[in-house]
Amino acid sequence: MTLLGKLDWSAVPLDQPIIMGTVGGMVVAIVSILSWVTLKGYVPYLWREWITSVDHKRIGVMYIVLALVMLLRGFADGIMMRTQQAVAAGGAQGYLPPEHFDQIFSAHGTIMIFFVAMPLVIGLMNFAVPLQLGVRDVAFPTMNSISFWLTASGVLLTNVSLAVGEFAKTGWFAYPPLSELQFSPGVGVDYYLWSLQLSGIGTLLSGVNFVTTILKMRAPGMSYMRMPVFCWTALASNLLIVAAFPVLTALFAMLLLDRYLGFHFFTVDAGGNAMMYVNLFWVWGHPEVYILVLPAFGIFSEVAATFSGKSLFGYRSMVLATMTICVLSYTVWLHHFFTMGASASVNAFFGITSMIIGVPTGVKVFNWLFTMYGGRVRFTVPVLWTIGFMMSFVFGGLTGVLLALPAVDWQVHNSVFLVAHFHHVIIPGVLFGCMAGYNYWFPKAFGFRLDERWGKAAFWCWFIGFHLAFMPLYVTGLMGMPRRLQHYDVLAWQPWLLVAEVGALVILTGIICQIVQIVVSIRHREQLRDTTGDPWNGRTLEWSTASPPPAWNFAVLPRVHELDAFWAHKQRVLAKQRLPVRQHAYQPIEVPKNSPVGFATAFFAVVSGFALIWHIWWMAGFGVLGAAATLLAFMFRTKDEVEIPADQVDLFDRAHPVEVSL
Amino acid sequence: MTTETHWHVAPGDLPAIPASEQNASSGFLVYTIGLLLAVILTVTSFWVANTSVIWAPGVPAGLAVLAIAQMGVHLVFFLHITTGPDSTNNVLALAFGVLIVFLVLGGSLVIMANLNENMMPHTEMMNLQIER
Ligand code: HEM
Ligand SMILES: [Cu+2]
Numbered sequence: 043m044t045l046l047g048k049l050d051w052s053a054v055p056l057d058q059p060i061i062m063g064t065v066g067g068m069v070v071a072i073v074s075i076l077s078w079v080t081l082k083g084y085v086p087y088l089w090r091e092w093i094t095s096v097d098h099k100r101i102g103v104m105y106i107v108l109a110l111v112m113l114l115r116g117f118a119d120g121i122m123m124r125t126q127q128a129v130a131a132g133g134a135q136g137y138l139p140p141e142h143f144d145q146i147f148s149a150h151g152t153i154m155i156f157f158v159a160m161p162l163v164i165g166l167m168n169f170a171v172p173l174q175l176g177v178r179d180v181a182f183p184t185m186n187s188i189s190f191w192l193t194a195s196g197v198l199l200t201n202v203s204l205a206v207g208e209f210a211k212t213g214w215f216a217y218p219p220l221s222e223l224q225f226s227p228g229v230g231v232d233y234y235l236w237s238l239q240l241s242g243i244g245t246l247l248s249g250v251n252f253v254t255t256i257l258k259m260r261a262p263g264m265s266y267m268r269m270p271v272f273c274w275t276a277l278a279s280n281l282l283i284v285a286a287f288p289v290l291t292a293l294f295a296m297l298l299l300d301r302y303l304g305f306h307f308f309t310v311d312a313g314g315n316a317m318m319y320v321n322l323f324w325v326w327g328h329p330e331v332y333i334l335v336l337p338a339f340g341i342f343s344e345v346a347a348t349f350s351g352k353s354l355f356g357y358r359s360m361v362l363a364t365m366t367i368c369v370l371s372y373t374v375w376l377h378h379f380f381t382m383g384a385s386a387s388v389n390a391f392f393g394i395t396s397m398i399i400g401v402p403t404g405v406k407v408f409n410w411l412f413t414m415y416g417g418r419v420r421f422t423v424p425v426l427w428t429i430g431f432m433m434s435f436v437f438g439g440l441t442g443v444l445l446a447l448p449a450v451d452w453q454v455h456n457s458v459f460l461v462a463h464f465h466h467v468i469i470p471g472v473l474f475g476c477m478a479g480y481n482y483w484f485p486k487a488f489g490f491r492l493d494e495r496w497g498k499a500a501f502w503c504w505f506i507g508f509h510l511a512f513m514p515l516y517v518t519g520l521m522g523m524p525r526r527l528q529h530y531d532v533l534a535w536q537p538w539l540l541v542a543e544v545g546a547l548v549i550l551t552g553i554i555c556q557i558v559q560i561v562v563s564i565r566h567r568e569q570l571r572d573t574t575g576d577p578w579n580g581r582t583l584e585w586s587t588a589s590p591p592p593a594w595n596f597a598v599l600p601r602v603h604e605l606d607a608f609w610a611h612k613q614r615v616l617a618k619q620r621l622p623v624r625q626h627a628y629q630p631i632e633v634p635k636n637s638p639v640g641f642a643t644a645f646f647a648v649v650s651g652f653a654l655i656w657h658i659w660w661m662a663g664f665g666v667l668g669a670a671a672t673l674l675a676f677m678f679r680t681k682d683e684v685e686i687p688a689d690q691v692d693l694f695d696r697a698h699p700v701e702v703s704l
Numbered sequence: 705m706t707t708e709t710h711w712h713v714a715p716g717d718l719p720a721i722p723a724s725e726q727n728a729s730s731g732f733l734v735y736t737i738g739l740l741l742a743v744i745l746t747v748t749s750f751w752v753a754n755t756s757v758i759w760a761p762g763v764p765a766g767l768a769v770l771a772i773a774q775m776g777v778h779l780v781f782f783l784h785i786t787t788g789p790d791s792t793n794n795v796l797a798l799a800f801g802v803l804i805v806f807l808v809l810g811g812s813l814v815i816m817a818n819l820n821e822n823m824m825p826h827t828e829m830m831n832l833q834i835e836r
Pocket of ligand 2: 327328331374375377378
């Protein structure tokens with residue numbers, strides 16, 4: 043046994059100009075950001091206000107920043123694949139060798155699902171749910187910080203794989219026997235497994251945190267049927283997290299045992315059964331798509347109601363549909379492996395359940411339409427994303443109903459028809475939803491709105507680019523093109539793939555518009571300033587406090603008497619034609635104390651993850667001990683809250699008069 | 705407002721349920737009883753696994769019964785699932801969990817059994833090979 047396990051200089055792909063160029067760029071970017079931050083003297087500020095923060099709003103913002111950065115990486119992978127497929131037809135081989143192409147599609151899928159979509163959704167929930175519930179934080183603030191930093195550890199390990207070693211070449215679901223040691227002897231699958239184990243634990247902890255928060259910590263008077271729809275969808279999504287993620291963790295643990303200790307859960311020999319992996323992966327995998335899309339549905343509901351100036355049509359049916367989807371999502375997973383040899387009757391059963399689960403989703407679409415119908419719709423950026431979602435998502439959903447027919451699925455399984463379908467639901471559904479939420483809650487988080495013109499430009503580029511990039515794949519899919527092709531001989535596919543390439547370039551323009559949007563908005567923040575705390579004429583409690591809200595969210599916890607509490611309150615004030623008398627009896631408020639535990643735990647987690655990947659056992663032991671010691675030290679803490687004195691609360695409230703206080 | 709009382713404790717609020725009632729199922733005694741029961745059930749299951757007093761095919765059934773009883777003990781004595789008013793959430797969460805476990809385990813068993821059945825070489829085909 044050597045001191046550094048399997049690690050040596052051959053792990054760094056010095057002979058690969060593309061990889062080394064990317065790594066060089068990333069290192070330069072990171073080093074220059076770090077030195078800029080240090081030179082400007084921002085480190086203490088960042089440490090105090092962000093890295094050790096246990097404030098749900100800060101953690102939410104950090105999740106979203108993380109996700110947006112990873113979106114750039116994931117998109118870079120996507121456009122690299124599009125470019126390869128645009129050129130590598132017939133005699134041309136393109137610029138990506140097969141073993142590199144394989145890593146790219148695996149990394150793209152893994153990153154987009156786990157490190158873009160998940161942190162976007164969890165970040166938005168972190169930011170908005172406690173505010174909407176009218177409370178001061180989540181149930182377990184420090185655990186929340188641990189969750190975030192564990193997710194960040196997974197992200198870090200995945201990115202390290204670019205420079206040191208390799209990533210999985212197995213696709214984003216790492217099916218055995220391909221992912222077993224026999225066929226993937228390198229460290230790629232280990233990077234995949236350990237990154238996802240770390241971030242998976244973080245996600246599970248978030249799930250526990252949010253379920254507890256929503257069930258146990260609502261503002262006085264907020265009964266279940268007075269909760270904003272976004273909170274309902276967050277509840278459903280987190281219930282799914284709590285039920286589904288342990289399956290994934292156990293599944294990966296079994297694959298790790300196979301790979302590290304010679305077990306035979308999924309191997310070809312010694313009685314292993316690879317089908318069991320496929321089965322359990324999708325036991326997690328199908329609920330996962332609803333974990334992502336339900337909160338997005340919640341955002342669309344909030345946006346549709348707010349900008350139509352009407353209450354949401356069919357609130358009760360919305361809640362019912364959400365909870366129905368929550369349960370039904372556990373009855374359909376076999377549709378991901380119709381072709382693996384189940385009998386016709388089993389396939390038919392899961393095909394039918396898959397079609398049934400479309401019904402509650404349809405209910406929701408009608409609810410949104412009726413919410414906007416007859417309303418005075420303001421066509422702001424969040425509304426554009428919402429309408430764009432409704433127009434595309436319905437079609438993406440319909441191709442899903444097609445795929446739910448086992449007979450059809452047998453024809454197009456593992457073709458790019460499927461790739462077109464899932465991008466068609468996940469981009470307009472999840473990504474557009476998160477973009478709507480990002481534009482909608484940005485003024486709440488930072489105190490100024492995002493620039494409308496660049497926001498609209500970004501939307502149109504994404505919308506048009508998305509259709510250009512993915513509609514052609516339906517066609518080539520029906521023409522028989524399999525997914526994950528590094529090279530193909532059928533020249534008839536090429537024109538379509540060239541169109542798709544153009545689409546990806548249009549999406550790129552959209553992403554650039556979004557970057558410009560941020561820069562322009564920060565520059566013009568004084569014109570875009572939101573002094574009222576309620577820039578959109580909102581309906582729910584988050585708009586009743588200042589933008590950005592203080593650490594304690596609400597000086598006095600709001601009392602809730604009906605749905606759309608803040609809206610109703612504004613109506614009452616308008617009717618009476620006078621502002622309620624401000625009460626000045628402020629009380630001191632306890633807020634949770636900052637803690638470096640999350641960051642430290644994650645640091646040790648990265649150390650042990652990296653060590654385990656490279657079989658550096660002493661270092662793995664060090665990492666595990668370090669993490670355990672950190673948590674132990676945290677448990678023996680004597681003080682976990684700081685008190686904000688009443689006069690400080692008073693002072694803040696007078697400096698930030700919100701339109702109407704509850 | 706009739707629903708005024710329908711809320712849970714928020715930070716900074718007074719507890720909705722008086723402390724004396726809250727303690728109903730979390731006292732020292734309760735934990736001790738729970739621990740004893742759990743230990744008894746654990747020890748019994750080791751005994752059942754190794755004994756020849758019981759009819760051999762009955763052993764798995766016996767272990768399953770003991771395991772389910774163990775779950776019950778944990779739920780009641782440690783996780784405080786009771787019929788009390790504050791426990792609606794817990795009971796609902798438990799029901800959800802049981803439903804999901806049932807769907808996942810049951811579904812996986814059906815699916816895997818069905819796959820295995822279909823993957824078996826058909827007897828006629830085996831015969832064909834032999835006859836040839
Ligand atoms: C933003 C523009 C995007 C582009 C241009 C893009 C492009 C691609 C391409 C070219 C592939 C490979 C298709 C093949 O197998 O032939 C792919 C696969 C995939 N994409 Fe995307 N994608 C985008 C966004 C997303 C997003 C937002 C998600 C999820 C949140 C996502 C999830 C996936 C997954 C899971 C795979 C399958 C990976 C595998 O085969 O293992 N993509 N994408
Ligand atoms: Cu599915």
